[in-house]
Amino acid sequence: xxxxxxxxxxxxxxxxxxxxxxxxxxxxxxxxxxxxxxxxxxxxxxxxxxxxxxxxxxxxxxxxxxxxxxxxxxxxxxxxxxxxxxxxxxxxxxxxxxxxxxxxxxxxxxxxxxxxxxxxxxxxxxxxxxxxxxxxxxxxxxxxxxxxxxxxxxxxxxxxxxxxxxxxxxxxxxxxxxxxxxxxxxxxxxxxxxxxxxxxxxxxxxxxxxxxxxxxxxxxxxxxxxxxxxxxxxxxxxxxxxxxxxxxxxxxxxx
Numbered sequence: 598x599x600x601x602x603x604x605x606x607x608x609x610x611x612x613x614x615x616x617x618x619x620x621x622x623x624x625x626x627x628x629x630x631x632x633x634x635x636x637x638x639x640x641x642x643x644x645x646x647x648x649x650x651x652x653x654x655x656x657x658x659x660x661x662x663x664x665x666x667x668x669x670x671x672x673x674x675x676x677x678x679x680x681x682x683x684x685x686x687x688x689x690x691x692x693x694x695x696x697x698x699x700x701x702x703x704x705x706x707x708x709x710x711x712x713x714x715x716x717x718x719x720x721x722x723x724x725x726x727x728x729x730x731x732x733x734x735x736x737x738x739x740x741x742x743x744x745x746x747x748x749x750x751x752x753x754x755x756x757x758x759x760x761x762x763x764x765x766x767x768x769x770x771x772x773x774x775x776x777x778x779x780x781x782x783x784x785x786x787x788x789x790x791x792x793x794x795x796x797x798x799x800x801x802x803x804x805x806x807x808x809x810x811x812x813x814x815x816x817x818x819x820x821x822x823x824x825x826x827x828x829x830x831x832x833x834x835x836x837x838x839x840x841x842x843x844x845x846x847x848x849x850x851x852x
Contacts, residue, residue: 671688671691671692672691672692673691673692673693673696674692674693674694674695674696675694675695675696675697676693676696676697677696677697678696678697678698678701679697679698679699679700679701680699680700680701680702681698681701681702682701682702683701683702683703683706684702684703684704684705684706685704685705685706685707686703686706686707687706687707688706688707688708688711689707689708689709689710689711690709690710690711691708691711691712692711692712693711693712693713693716694712694713694714694715694716695714695715695716696713696716696717697716697717698713698716698717698718698721699717699718699719699720699721700719700720700721700722701721701722702722703721703722703723703726704722704723704724704725704726705724705725705726706723706726706727707726707727708726708727708728708729708731709727709729709730709731710729710730710731710732711728711731711732712732713731713732713733713736714732714733714734714735714736715734715735715736716733716736717736717737718733718736718737718738718741719737719738719739719740719741720739720740720741721738721741722741722742723741723742723743723746724742724746725746726746726747727747728746728747728748728751729747729748729749729750729751730749730750730751730752731748731751731752732751732752733751733752733753733756734752734753734754734755734756735754735755735756736753736756736757737756737757738756738757738758738761739757739758739759739760739761740761741761741762742761742762743758743761743762743763743766744762744763744764744765744766744782745764745765745766745767746763746766746767747767748766748767748768748771749767749768749769749770749771750769750770750771751768751771751772752771752772753771753772753773753776754772754773754774754775754776755774755775755776756773756776756777757776757777758773758776758777758778758781759777759778759779759780759781760779760780760781761778761781761782762781762782763781763782763783763786764782764783764784764785764786765784765785765786765787766783766786766787767786767787768786768787768788768791769787769788769789769790769791770789770790770791771788771791771792772791772792773791773792773793773796774792774793774794774795774796775794775795775796775797776793776796776797777796777797778796778797778798778801779797779798779799779800779801780799780800780801781798781801781802782801782802783801783802783803783806784802784803784804784805784806785804785805785806785807786803786806786807787806787807788803788806788807788808788811789807789808789809789810789811790809790810790811790812791808791811791812792811792812793811793812793813793816794812794813794814794815794816795814795815795816796813796816796817797816797817798816798817798818798821799817799818799819799820799821800819800820800821800822801818801821801822802821802822803821803822803823803826804822804823804824804825804826805824805825805826806823806826806827807826807827808826808827808828808831809827809828809829809830809831810829810830810831811828811831811832812831812832813831813832813833813836814832814833814834814835814836815834815835815836815837816833816836816837817836817837818836818837818838818841819837819838819839819840819841820839820840820841821841821842822841822842823841823842823843823844824842824844825844825845826844827844828844
């Protein structure tokens, strides 16, 4: 049973009171238009590092978080959000550092400048989410589908992306230094000017990827596939390329 009723939670959020350690699992947080309008005017929430929203239906919270004028800068550090429904939530500028989002539904979520460093994102549904300039330092994204996703300028150093589907993903100017990309699918991905220094990309499929101006210094590309990849201006200094299938240097279409 949840520690508070819906009305008590709304009152506490509106007043900026702490929900530290609160268990809100299975709580129905649906509300009227008046409630959503009132809460959307609140711009800060007291940090609640152990907030438990596990199994909660977050659809009403999506509406609370949305703000057309000023982003709702919520602090959800360390929140338990396993399997939470955050469908199309506007979480721009939200601090989700260390949050547990395993199996959560973030389909269509807006995560501009969201801090998700060290968050647990295994098997999280991020389909159609917008992760522009998101912070994902040292996150575990195994089991997620990141195909065709907007990760332009994203910070992903030390992230675990082993076996992840990143086909046609937009990673332009992304920071993937020391990322684990073994067996990852990067077909057709936009990696222009991305930083992939020291990345482990063993057996990664980069067929047709755009790597123009990318930095792959000391990257491990053993047995990777780079067929028809665009690599003009890319730095491969000290990169490990044993067994890699490289693009045809005479193919003018790759310039």
